[in-house]
Amino acid sequence: MTTFDFTGKRVLVTQSTSFMGPSLCQLFTEFGANVIADDRALLDPGLPDSILQNAGHVDILIANLALPAPSTPAVDVGDDEWRSAFAQLVDPLPRLIRAILPQMIARKSGKILLIGSSSALRGMKRTSTYSAARGAQLAYVQSVGVEVASHNIQVNAIAQNFVENPTYFPPSVQANPAFQERLKREVPLGRLVTQREDAMFAAYLCSEAANCFVGQVFPVCGGWVAR
Numbered sequence: 001m002t003t004f005d006f007t008g009k010r011v012l013v014t015q016s017t018s019f020m021g022p023s024l025c026q027l028f029t030e031f032g033a034n035v036i037a038d039d040r041a042l043l044d045p046g047l048p049d050s051i052l053q054n055a056g057h058v059d060i061l062i063a064n065l066a067l068p069a070p071s072t073p074a075v076d077v078g079d080d081e082w083r084s085a086f087a088q089l090v091d092p093l094p095r096l097i098r099a100i101l102p103q104m105i106a107r108k109s110g111k112i113l114l115i116g117s118s119s120a121l122r123g124m125k126r127t128s129t130y131s132a133a134r135g136a137q138l139a140y141v142q143s144v145g146v147e148v149a150s151h152n153i154q155v156n157a158i159a160q161n162f163v164e165n166p167t168y169f170p171p172s173v174q175a176n177p178a179f180q181e182r183l184k185r186e187v188p189l190g191r192l193v194t195q196r197e198d199a200m201f202a203a204y205l206c207s208e209a210a211n212c213f214v215g216q217v218f219p220v221c222g223g224w225v226a227r
Contacts, residue, residue, distance in 0.1 A: 042092035145215020189222030
């Protein structure tokens with residue numbers, strides 16, 4: 001079985017009870033990391049800085065940001081929905097990275113991984129707000145990743161869809177026959193990517209084996225983006 005050694009590493013996972021948070025916390029703990037799990041939504045502009053101050057030394061930041069995806073037709077999307085999606089998915093990201101970069105730059109070492117969505121990579125009906133916010137995340141990661149690479153800091157993103165998780169694909173959704181048909185129709189893999197498969201890839205990207213990746217976006221979606 002593939003394993004990674006994160007003994008002595010301090011890993012901060014945001015929104016730790018949502019999206020991929022539970023499986024990431026479990027896996028990194030299993031691999032020896034000291035996991036700092038924060039379960040709060042990061043709507044307060046001062047919260048990311050406070051979290052980092054309280055956490056102290058952080059070797060790896062996993063920006064796990066999520067909200068239930070709106071499904072409003074584009075013609076009906078109002079300013080409140082738009083601003084809410086960006087407030088929850090986009091605005092916390094630069095706040096987190098501004099708060100953590102000084103210590104990583106000083107050490108000339110660090111990993112930052114965004115858990116994002118491949119909805120930003122392939123158009124879907126009735127997801128304009130959510131997809132736009134997820135796209136902004138990916139563009140930001142690409143830019144920052146290039147900027148800080150010379151400091152030996154690797155900033156990358158997983159852009160996922162059709163990955164088992166409690167926020168978007170809970171058991172009730174998975175059990176729906178219509179959803180099972182959708183999987184067969186839309187996802188070449190023919191099933192959801194498991195939480196552990198996704199978390200293992202996250203662990204790889206946060207390991208020393210992945211030091212060569214700079215500002216990259218990795219789709220994890222069972223081939224959905226390629227169709």
